[in-house]
Amino acid sequence: MATGDETIIGEGVALDTAAASLGSRAASALLDALVLGAVYFVATIVMAIVVPHTLDFAAVTTLYFTEALAVFVGIPVVFETLTRGKSVGRYALGLRIVRDDGGPIAVRQVVVRALVGVIELWLTAGSIALIASASNSRGKRVGDMLAGTYALQTRAASAQHLPLTVPFSLSGWARVVDIRRLPDGLALEARQFLTRALALHPSSRRHMGESLSARIAPHVSPLPPEGTHPETFLTAVLAVRRDREYALEMRQLQADSAQALAVHQLPHGVPDVAN
Template sequence: MDDEILIGEGVLLDARPASFASRLLGSLIDLLVTGVVAFAILLLGVTAGQNLDAAAGSALGIVLAVTVMVVIPTTVETLSRGRSLGKVAMGLRVVRDDGGPVRFRHAVVRALVGVLELWLTVGSVALITSLVHPRGKRLGDMLAGTYAVRVRGGQRPLPPLVMPAELAGWVRHADIRRLPDGLALSVRQFLGRVDGLHMASRVRLGVELAADVERYVAPGPPPGTHPERFLAAVLAERRDREYAHAIAVARQAAVETALVQRLPHAVPDPAS
């Protein structure tokens, strides 16, 4: 899928492109901030250029324009790893096509192309290309290999897992081998979103996931067990066992730490 990123560990991450409305609002915020900064720089330039000749004044104007249109956007995106003030406000970030953070070269390309598509054309070129491109890319993004993604606001927490009462006795004594991370994640996401699935898709996914998980569980569930109840029981028991194991490990570490800190040869510990 175009909205998935394969990281080095072989895990697919869902990185949804930012909506047009959020990108537009973020750009307007950035434009407002840039306008304030440009006005302040312009005042300083006018003050500094009062005693300069025409050639020096033109050179100063070019320097100020380059600073506002290229240097400032490049510096902000490089230091913030793709998060300007407007993008922070809208919960967005500019990332590379592979999901990694933008670097200096990406920020420079975006800023240089932005002179044409944002400043010289009053944003019309960027508006058209972002509307047409499936990921909402403008020309600078196409050349730099970047795009804007949502980093907050779209994910809802999944409901907690509940152990089915009728399967608690069976699963407590079942042998559950380690589930592959991808399978466990798929089951967790399925159980958290079953109410929003079409019934046919819900049944098909439930049966398929239950068949995959059952290969790691022995003995199998009681006859007639609903696939969703079976999946919930396995994941809830898996969670409880991992929690109990973590508690036991922490207690053992505390005991070993206390033994190491004790003085040798029956020397009494100093009073605390």
């Protein structure tokens, strides 16, 4: 279910599905127009060379009309169908055409957008599409309104993955805390949440942070000071858990190395002649 710039998925979590800005849509459309224009120009030159000059005017007109239809309708339909809503311009700008509910578009919707685009994009130099997009809350052009689609911004800002380090405010707590074995997948779920927290909708981020903290809290003793932010708590728990597991692994490797050395030594301190 879509509401504004959110899509509510089955788990009841709101995902940020903000529509692409008018500027990014215009830029992607301009790039697509340049690419298709270049293809049409080359195809027209080829047609002028290979088409027999003996054909009458009606036949030549039909051929050139078919060529234009193939370039400006056929190519976008095939390309967007194969890429599920992308074009050359959308690849460059990080956009994708999706259904109003956030799902991938079908062939029927691609065809509707392409056919309507002949009028609102090509025959009117994009003026109708520009006016429609500027007056729609989701930047829809007429083809989007008829097809039930819109342009989604899929390229998020550069990810800012914060390293897992114990926050300074919890450094004292980290030295004495006891962390029991977490259920399978819970630590991974918490790590994935922290990795993509910046890209989540604020309400979803808060809800998921509190939920994960509540699930991990029974495995931690003592709990951090009251008022600790859920994400700070999760970061500290994962950092302490990782550091302790690493230290344990290093001690085990050292013990294995010492044992392997002892196995190859002669008993009672007798020197090995081979050495």
